[in-house]
Amino acid sequence: TYRAWCDFLEQMHEPSAPLSNSAILDQLDNQNAREALLAALEEECQQELVEIAMRLAEKRMDSKTWRAFHMTTYGELSAQQVAEELQMSTASVYQAKSRAQKLIREELENLEARE
Numbered sequence: 001t002y003r004a005w006c007d008f009l010e011q012m013h014e015p016s017a018p019l020s021n022s023a024i025l026d027q028l029d030n031q032n033a034r035e036a037l038l039a040a041l042e043e044e045c046q047q048e049l050v051e052i053a054m055r056l057a058e059k060r061m062d063s064k065t066w067r068a069f070h071m072t073t074y075g076e077l078s079a080q081q082v083a084e085e086l087q088m089s090t091a092s093v094y095q096a097k098s099r100a101q102k103l104i105r106e107e108l109e110n111l112e113a114r115e
Contacts, residue, residue, distance in 0.1 A: 054104055
């Protein structure tokens with residue numbers, strides 16, 4: 001879909017007649033707007049892929065390990081705080097975070113390979 005959108009925008013951009021100075025400026029504005037839109041679409045698509053990869057990785061992990069990852073990454077808690085709350089060692093919290101990150105990367109690579 002991203003490539004189809006790019007193709008559509010390129011077709012819309014093709015000039016059919018010589019352009020005046022104001023038309024050239026309009027074309028440049030349209031080009032900047034198009035590039036901004038494409039960048040925003042690309043960023044949104046990447047964010048969706050990361051969210052899907054995270055959900056898939058979460059399904060592959062036990063809940064305590066996932067919670068340790070999530071609390072240290074998004075809960076802004078230290079590994080020591082998470083260890084105390086989940087009754088784990090600090091080393092186990094670091095291992096959980098590392099394992100979750102690895103699984104998320106694997107899932108993201110799998111999703112990107114499908115595109």
